[in-house]
Amino acid sequence: MIAITGANGNLGKATIGFLLKKIKPEQIVAIVRDPKKMDDLKDSGIQIRIADYDDLDSLNEALNGVEKLLQISAISIGEQGVKEEANVVKAARQQGVQHIVYTGAVKPKADAHFMATQQCLATESAILDSGIPHTFFGNSLYMETIPIFIGEALDHGTIYYPAGNGAVSFVSRVDIAEALSNVISSQGHENKRYEITGSKAYTFKEVALILTTERKITVSYVNIPNVVLAEELDKFQIPDDQIGWQLSLADSIKANEFSYVDGTLEDLLKRKPVELKDYLRNL
Ligand SMILES: NC(=O)c1ccc[n+]([C@@H]2O[C@H](COP(=O)([O-])OP(=O)(O)OC[C@H]3O[C@@H](n4cnc5c(N)ncnc54)[C@H](OP(=O)(O)O)[C@@H]3O)[C@@H](O)[C@H]2O)c1
Structure with missing residues (x-):
């Protein structure tokens, strides 16, 4: 049986x-907190099991009889996120899971600016310590996050974001899903690390240029100071720790922590990955 968290x-x-x-x-086990969110698949024949990353017992029950686990990184940040992901690894070890495929961050470094990268590294280390054969997906930023970065730029023509000249090898989340399905349904991926990126890295200025070409409206990029982003987020009553997390992401982009480009995704898909211009044309 193959289980999928998140x-x-x-x-x-x-x-x-x-x-x-x-x-x-019947070989697929979907692990969720709220089964109502799987209503669209309730008649598909997959097993739906309930567990919370914060509840080790529930994870142990959900992983009973599972051979292969796709562990998707958690949403919680900081120590809580590290604890939740460690719980999944602990339950996997206790239940004798034979292979964990884990989705983390591209080329993670111990001194990365991005807080989530630090969390992913902690989980990778827990998986290595568990002795369970692993496959690590080092994902670059999803193309699907671009609307969050560009805000209402398609209406007023300006992207305001503190990314400097940092470039990002944006990758389609749907492509990642297909590559994950290829890996977890086949053999020969144990103890490998795959860096999963788009085929080119783009600065935010280049994203603005592509939008201008593909969407027929003039879009420009303005690099704002971090404090301006923090003030904007504060206006929406975003908690301080979330603001810190957002600023760590901006700093990581500025420092080119998401600019690495790798051809592995094309190998896993056996076709070209989605191009940024095609995604932006249809945004
Ligand atoms: N590379 C990138 O650009 C990027 C961008 C965003 C996120 N990510 C990471 O990639 C992961 C997958 O992305 P996504 O777009 O699929 O995120 P998503 O749509 O937000 O899904 C996150 C999943 O995690 C589940 N979850 C959260 N807390 C949980 C808990 N305590 N116990 C059990 N399940 C829990 C959520 O369940 P509920 O519906 O019950 O909350 C949901 O199913 C994210 O979780 C995040 O770590 C990466």
């Missing part, structure tokens, strides 16, 4: 969609 999220559900074309539904 199964009702964007990446988890898309991966299940691809998996259903490759293996029998």
Whole structure:
């Protein structure tokens, strides 16, 4: 049996969609907190089990009989996020899971600016310590996050974001899901690390240029100071720790922590990954 955590999220559900074309539904275990969020798949034949990353017992129950686990990184940040992801690894070890495929960050460095990268590294280290054979997906930023960065630029023509000249090898989340489904439904991926990126890294100025060409409206990029972003987020009553997390992401982009480009995704998909211009044209 193959289990997927975060199964009702964007990446988890898309991966299940691809998996259903490759293996029998009864071999798929979707692990979620709220089964109502799986209503669209309730008649698909997959097993839906309930667990919370914060509850080790529930994870142990959900992973009973599971051979392969796709562990999708958590949403919680800081120590809580590290603890939740460690719980998943602990339960996997206790239940004798034989292979963990974990989705983390591209080329993670111990001194990375981005707080989530630090969390992913902690989980990778817990998986290595567990002795369970692993496959690490080092994901670059999803193309699907671009609307968050560009805000209302398609209306007023300006992207305001503190990314400097940092470039990002944006990658389609749907492509990642398909690649994950290929990996977890086949053999030969144990103890490998795959850096999962788009085929080119783009600065925010280049993103603005592509939008201008593809959307026929003039878009420009303005690099704002971090404090301006922090003030904007504060206006929406975003908690301080979330603001710190957002600023760490901006700093990481500025420092080119997401600019690495790798051809592995094309190998895993056996086709060209989605191009940024095609994504932006249809945004
Ligand atoms: N590379 C990138 O650009 C990027 C961008 C965003 C996120 N990420 C990371 O990639 C992961 C997958 O992305 P996504 O787009 O699929 O995110 P998503 O749609 O927000 O899905 C996150 C999933 O995690 C589940 N979850 C959260 N806390 C949980 C808990 N305590 N116990 C059990 N399940 C829990 C959520 O369940 P509920 O519906 O019950 O909350 C949901 O199914 C994210 O979780 C995040 O770590 C990466």
